[in-house]
Amino acid sequence: MDKERVIVIDFGGQYNQLVARRVRECNVYCEIYSYKTDLNKIREMNPKGIILTGGPSSCYEKGAAACSPELFTLGIPILGLCYGAQLMSYVLGGRVARAAVREYGRTEVDVDRTSRLFIDVAPHTVCWMSHFDYIEQMAPGFRAIASTKNCPVAAAEDEGRKLYAIQFHPEVLHTEEGSKMLYHFVRDICGCRGDWKMDSFVEESIRTIREKVGQGKVLCALSGGVDSSVAAVLLSRAVGEQLTCVFVDHGLLRKDEGNQVEAVFGNQGNYELNFIRVNAQERFYEKLAGVTDPEKKRKIIGEEFIRVFEEEAKKIGVVDFLVQGTIYPDVVESGLGGESAVIKSHHNVGGLPDYVDFREILEPLRNLFKDEVRKVGLELGIPEELVFRQPFPGPGLGVRVVGEVTAEKVRIVQDADAIYREEIGKAGLDQSLNQYFAALTNMRSVGVMGDERTYDYAVALRAVQTVDFMTAEAAEIPWEVLKTVTGRIINEVGHVNRVLYDITSKPPGTIEFE
Numbered sequence: 059m060d061k062e063r064v065i066v067i068d069f070g071g072q073y074n075q076l077v078a079r080r081v082r083e084c085n086v087y088c089e090i091y092s093y094k095t096d097l098n099k100i101r102e103m104n105p106k107g108i109i110l111t112g113g114p115s116s117c118y119e120k121g122a123a124a125c126s127p128e129l130f131t132l133g134i135p136i137l138g139l140c141y142g143a144q145l146m147s148y149v150l151g152g153r154v155a156r157a158a159v160r161e162y163g164r165t166e167v168d169v170d171r172t173s174r175l176f177i178d179v180a181p182h183t184v185c186w187m188s189h190f191d192y193i194e195q196m197a198p199g200f201r202a203i204a205s206t207k208n209c210p211v212a213a214a215e216d217e218g219r220k221l222y223a224i225q226f227h228p229e230v231l232h233t234e235e236g237s238k239m240l241y242h243f244v245r246d247i248c249g250c251r252g253d254w255k256m257d258s259f260v261e262e263s264i265r266t267i268r269e270k271v272g273q274g275k276v277l278c279a280l281s282g283g284v285d286s287s288v289a290a291v292l293l294s295r296a297v298g299e300q301l302t303c304v305f306v307d308h309g310l311l312r313k314d315e316g317n318q319v320e321a322v323f324g325n326q327g328n329y330e331l332n333f334i335r336v337n338a339q340e341r342f343y344e345k346l347a348g349v350t351d352p353e354k355k356r357k358i359i360g361e362e363f364i365r366v367f368e369e370e371a372k373k374i375g376v377v378d379f380l381v382q383g384t385i386y387p388d389v390v391e392s393g394l395g396g397e398s399a400v401i402k403s404h405h406n407v408g409g410l411p412d413y414v415d416f417r418e419i420l421e422p423l424r425n426l427f428k429d430e431v432r433k434v435g436l437e438l439g440i441p442e443e444l445v446f447r448q449p450f451p452g453p454g455l456g457v458r459v460v461g462e463v464t465a466e467k468v469r470i471v472q473d474a475d476a477i478y479r480e481e482i483g484k485a486g487l488d489q490s491l492n493q494y495f496a497a498l499t500n501m502r503s504v505g506v507m508g509d510e511r512t513y514d515y516a517v518a519l520r521a522v523q524t525v526d527f528m529t530a531e532a533a534e535i536p537w538e539v540l541k542t543v544t545g546r547i548i549n550e551v552g553h554v555n556r557v558l559y560d561i562t563s564k565p566p567g568t569i570e571f572e
């Protein structure tokens with residue numbers, strides 16, 4: 059690839075993806091690599107700049123995540139953030155030690171505007187700090203360019219070698235002028251042109267897909283979600299009639315969703331593609347019978363998906379490529395990109411079985427963040443209501459029915475969710491919530507209805523506000539709306555006698571229940 063890029067070297071910090079996103083917001087392509095990545099590989103990639111992320115270790119301790127001193131001699135501009143800043147100082151001969159006072163949260167910082175990083179930043183600005191260790195003594199050649207009350211070296215630079223160390227987190231929105239700092243690094247210091255834009259992405263993807271696919275047949279796994287819809291439309295633009303989209307109704311979709319997907323992409327819809335709907339509900343329920351472990355459920359659903367596609371592929375004849383709507387956070391969260399632990403195996407990445415009956419997998423959105431996928435969708439002319447649809451997990455209601463999945467439990471959660479969504483819409487809240495849904499807990503409890511004792515399920519309602527789905531806050535839904543939804547669910551959905559509202563943020567919770 060000849061395109062210019064900045065790479066993020068991940069030391070296990072929680073904001074690694076955020077750093078990459080902020081760089082891309084400067085129209086510069088950015089990828090995340092583990093700190094264990096071989097130096098030669100980094101050299102071959104020939105990045106315009108390197109950013110070292112934060113991380114949980116202390117760089118002076120034995121076994122801490124480290125990097126080769128040679129990294130700093132490549133002549134590539136490097137920006138170290140938090141742990142990355144400490145590590146840079148330590149490796150280059152400075153001293154890092156445990157601070158007397160831990161700095162955490164919004165902190166006032168004084169910056170030196172003669173540094174190119176801070177050229178138009180206010181002399182007093184607010185930054186986000188989160189550290190125990192600090193740079194006690196800078197490495198030779200460095201000068202301090204920012205400080206806080208407790209941290210004499212909140213940032214340092216060696217302009218000659220283009221090495222920069224920032225103790226705080228410019229990638230976090232709480233650092234009020236953080237975006238400017240990152241912009242100065244990637245655009246001014248690294249000299250990136252900033253030509254990573256979505257219209258060029260679309261053109262380039264169409265060209266590379268055509269080259270790769272040739273006369274081959276392509277099979278696309280369409281779920282109706284944003285990612286697979288954008289992938290399908292991109293593919294249909296690239297290879298037209300060579301594309302067949304298979305939509306598997308796995309019986310774990312929201313109420314009526316199967317018909318809605320068919321209306322958009324089917325023969326009566328707007329797109330030129332071969333559309334096949336497979337009604338595989340029973341198959342999935344059978345496979346899931348008796349299974350309660352969330353990771354197992356995900357794996358089963360993922361594998362069954364692939365099996366269904368294989369069967370369809372056989373029916374249509376030889377299929378060369380299988381398309382998946384994998385996006386970059388799936389890749390990173392599955393532990394493939396940077397250093398982050400496997401949080402959940404996303405079914406379209408981690409759960410892929412070893413044996414796949416296609417020549418190759420095509421993942422045209424693999425390098426994109428969600429907001430970039432949406433921009434591509436709009437660029438392709440996909441209707442806004444589809445592009446801005448709230449996310450829905452690949453394993454569907456399989457991860458919203460806690461414990462064993464059965465047809466009846468799915469029916470309960472579908473009906474409850476439909477009521478919830480209808481009332482949220484009526485209250486005009488749908489635009490302000492990033493994701494909201496009903497889940498079925500595995501709890502049954504005693505209630506009373508009329509004069510009868512009941513022993514039925516509890517439905518949990520969830521609504522979150524989030525920018526990137528990596529962290530989220532529970533939304534404050536008006537009490538009146540919750541009461542209306544609760545009343546309707548209890549009255550209209552059989553076998554539910556209790557409705558709970560989940561106020562857990564992420565972390566420590568996740569957005570989905572499994």
Ligand code: XMP
Nearest residue numbers: 403404405449450451452453527568569570
């Ligand atoms: P969690 O539950 O991890 O979810 O906080 C974060 C976001 O990801 C969605 N999600 C998934 N999407 N396949 C997907 O395509 C999956 O296996 C999966 N699991 C969670 C979830 O809906 C939320 O938006």
